[in-house]
Each structure stands twice: as structure tokens, then as C-alpha cells.
Amino acid sequence: MSNRPIGTSPGRLKKRSEFLAVRRGEKRRGRLFLLEVLDRADDAPPRFGLTVTKKVGNAAVRNRIRRRLKEAARVHAGGDMSPGNDYVIVGRREVLTVPFDELKHELSRRIRGAR
Numbered sequence: 001m002s003n004r005p006i007g008t009s010p011g012r013l014k015k016r017s018e019f020l021a022v023r024r025g026e027k028r029r030g031r032l033f034l035l036e037v038l039d040r041a042d043d044a045p046p047r048f049g050l051t052v053t054k055k056v057g058n059a060a061v062r063n064r065i066r067r068r069l070k071e072a073a074r075v076h077a078g079g080d081m082s083p084g085n086d087y088v089i090v091g092r093r094e095v096l097t098v099p100f101d102e103l104k105h106e107l108s109r110r111i112r113g114a115r
Contacts, residue, residue, distance in 0.1 A: 009074070010081050013049030013088065022049070022088045028110050032098060033069065034090040035110045046081035048073060052091040065091040068103060076104040080111040087111065 013019055025038030050069050052062040069091050081087060095103060 010078050010087075011045055011047040013047050013086060018047075018086065019049055019051065019088055022086045025086070028113070030106060030110055031092075032094050032103060032106055033092055033110075035107075036088040036090070037111075037113075038086045040084050040086060042084045044084060046083055046085050046087065048081065048087040048089065050089050050091065056091065056093050061093070061096070062091075065093070065095045068095055068100070069107070072100070072104045072107045077108040077111050080108050 013022070022036045022038040025036055028035040028037065050066050050073075052065045054062070056062055056065065069089050073089070089107070098106075
């Protein structure tokens with residue numbers, strides 16, 4: 001399962017400048033979302049942020065996508081995040097149509113860097 005100690009969860013990216021900094025990092029494209037990863041070169045806990053563009057739909061649709069991605073990261077993929085990295089997950093509309101188990105596994109796989 002997870003190899004991180006219980007009680008340590010990834011932090012959150014909150015400021016626009018933090019999100020923009022992650023854009024300089026590696027991009028891992030997928031059918032369900034784009035994952036941007038930046039190595040901060042430190043040993044601090046990992047941090048992640050979620051974003052969904054207005055192209056995807058209205059506020060209700062964007063919020064549903066955000067909630068599904070946030071829960072998938074919380075229950076499954078958070079343990080795959082490496083210390084010293086920042087992650088930004090850019091959600092796509094397809095997140096709403098796939099089974100939750102598939103979403104969890106895809107997110108976990110992308111975070112680990114597997115193709």
C-alpha cells in the first residue's frame with residue numbers, strides 16, 4: 001500500500017506563484033488529466049494542487065472534477081508522492097465518466113512516473 005508514515009499527508013499549493021513555478025517542471029500527459037511535477041530539490045513533504053479550466057464546463061462540473069481528483073489523491077495516490085516534489089493536477093472532463101478505481105490507479109501510476 002503506502003510507504004509513508006501515517007499522519008503525514010501531502011501539503012497543498014495555494015498561491016498562484018506556486019502553481020506557476022510547477023509549470024517549469026516535467027509534464028505527464030494522460031487521457032484523464034495533465035500532471036505537472038517540479039522537483040524542489042529539498043526534503044520537505046510533497047505538495048499538490050488541483051486546477052480545472054473553464055473550457056471543461058461550468059462551476060458545478062469543475063467542482064465535481066476537483067472533488068473526484070482530490071479524493072483520489074487523498075485515499076490512494078498521496079503515498080506515491082515523493083518528498084521534495086510539487087504536483088499540479090489539471091483535470092479534464094473525462095474524469096467524470098471513468099470508474100473511481102480506474103481514476104485512482106491512473107493517478108497513482110502517473111505520480112510514480114510509470115508510462
